[in-house]
Amino acid sequence: MDLDQLLEISNQCIHSEPPVCVASCPVHMDVIAFVSEVEKGNFSGAYKMMESKIPLSRLIGKICDHPCEKACVRSHAGGSIRIGELEKSVVTFGYSAPKKPLLLPKNKGNIAVIGGGLSGCVAAIELDKKGYKVALFEKSNRLGGRLWEYVSKGLEAREIEEELGMIEQKGIAVHYGVEVLEEDLPRYLETYDAIYLGARTWSKSYTVDPHSFQSEISALFIGGGIQNPNALMIESASSGKRAAVSIDRYITQSSMLASREREGVFETKLHYATDQVAPLASVPLSASIYSQDEAAAEASRCLKCQCDACIKACVHMQRFSITPDSYIRSICHNERIVLGTRRANLMINSCTECGLCKAVCPVGIGMADIIHATRESMVKRNKMPLSAHDFALKDMAFSQSDYFSLVRKQPSKEASKDLFYYPMIAFSAYARGLYKGSGKTGYLFYPGCQLSSTHTDYIGSIYKHLVGVIKEKDAMSDVGLFLGCCGAPADWAGRGDLMHDNVEKIRQTWEAEGRPTFILACSSCASTFAKYLPMIQTVSLWEIFDTYGLPEVDIKKGKRELCIHDACAIRDNPKIHESIRNIVKTLGYSVQELEYSKEKTKCCGYGGLVACANPEQAEEFAADRICESDPDVLVYCAMCKDMLVKGNKRAYHILDIIYANEINQETPQKMPTLSDRQNNRKRLKRQLLKEIWNEEEEGAMDPTYDFALHISDEITALMEKRFILLGDVEKVVANSLSHQERFFNPKSSDYLARLRIQNVTYWVRYEESGRDITVKDAYMHRMEVVEG
């Protein structure tokens, strides 16, 4: 993993990018922090915010031309925030006289400031703060220049005198009535280490660097009126402040321009969208300035512009309270740890890799690819927590084993001849399809492992329907069947090795079958095929249904409203979105679109194996999605249905409505357990082989036990939570009975047994009554206990 490249991406994140008001303020006042204090009624706190950025803030605060207001994005939604008026109120209600300045030794150098106007005063104050001995030369008998034009126009003479009086109190030597001319400059340059020239007029023009204010005479810095005679007051103040920074860098011999690209007014990358913002008018002034309450009300209109589109959309980022830029930095840190705890592991394994952050990001940063690369890197370096994905990977291995995996061509014409009789051949499109068997597999129906686990009984009917409708239109293309797992769990777990093997097997099957088009029913399969098997042409089952027709079932004209939860894995596949909506409408339902739908859909929480690695996070994803919808939800991914139903939301898979199997509104929906899922896959293979291919599965693979297990709903729920399968419990009990390897509790008459299966030790506490075994507890540990 190229961590430097990753950090480059984090630098593009605009979460920390300042709002346009700050970027358009020559001194970058933190407007959001300022208005937040005003909103809270903390005027002294707000004044401190002004003071930290605005020189002579007591004065400037009252007369600033507030370029920020012109830029304010609220202007399109009721009018700009009246920041200028807020500043006036804050100076009035929040100003307190500064403490007497501490006179620190001024030993960094001697600086002359020529011109006691606003920029000169600001430069003198800033240089004094930095530890320079400053001499300020003013040709008139008072400091402040243009500030005096504001007397009775926003300022009082007393305020100006008090504020500027501080300059001398700080220890700055002010020389009144001294007019420095061009011919005097050489003498000043000899006497002082550097000069700031802030006079309004000057007889000679110099070339001045617009960023550093340095002239061709390296010790001479020029700002204020000479540089920009029409400058706003805040711009003059800014130039004095920035020149002081340059003089300090010049004296300390540091880089004149490094890290100063964004001084003064700059263009922010943050473009805050206001199209969703309800307009709200400015609070009118009831007197010459806002009262405290009026100011707080006006401040509350501020949108506090910040890019947080991804955080708003993602409960994972919310849970870990993280932004993409800090997320990437945490990943880099986690990757670099040699010895010590990798604290970001859980976070990295709690991302669903759903891609929503990228879909909503204005600069297109997405965490999915980054998280995927990180997980692969963790696996390669043997740093991936074993328990995070162990169950899912074992379940995937089950799907790939002979228990489920199956490839069959369409039953041949010869093998199906028993079906070719009247009226069967007239009424069954399936029988007609078989009759047209060409022996060439044009399509392979690939239902995927999860749909087969949870909607087992639809698969055979779908297959028959596909044979019927496809053969009717395309007599040359037979429809075969392929049961297996696309490898999505391995991909999510960062197991590039397993993924590679799995993809290769699918590719070989595709070649062996004559390169048929795969009909995919699972959104994760669709995403996996697009990513790893681009050479294979695929079509979604929903598109086939939409174009070739739906199975003929007794459609109840429900006409209910359903909201569609799109699957995140195919957010970029508008064809599927379209087909699903067409099917739903054809079946007589109306559709309510969710705020986050289609390319901006949210994950149900199953993606990225989060349900395995961090079940609580997965539940939050589901809960977040559920809150969005009022009507029942329609999904087309088996795992989405599972997650939403577990979160107590009534959800239907599109097959439920196609086959008119919406269960009674009153009864709670129930999803199969992890053990049921494996058993359903086994059962599906057996049933299809028998029903469609007239084959008996070779050898009974299921072990048989001479005891009967009884497990309550409560213990079943506990086993689900702990990822313990019924088969594991059976093995523990069987072992304990045959070897008497168990503990006995004479008081309760319970038995407790353990058995290590692969890398996990399972424990079962049970009561034995003849051949009836009642399970009372089941738990596990991965740690190996050495007995003996």
Add this chain to the structure above:
Amino acid sequence: MNEHIDTTTEWVCDKCRQALVSQKVKVRYLDGNFEVDLLKCPTCQMVFISDELAMGKMLEVEKGLEDK
């Protein structure tokens, strides 16, 4: 794994009909090797682990080792 582990129990070894005794037992996971006092059958050496221990302290240590 140094926390106090309950060394009294009603459980007995079913095969050996022996009361369990507390003894040092080796446990290992990933790169971690520990010796802890656990209850075991003095005859057949079968080690007793309770639900609380497995899903509590042991799980915590497992997770800790996985993040190392």
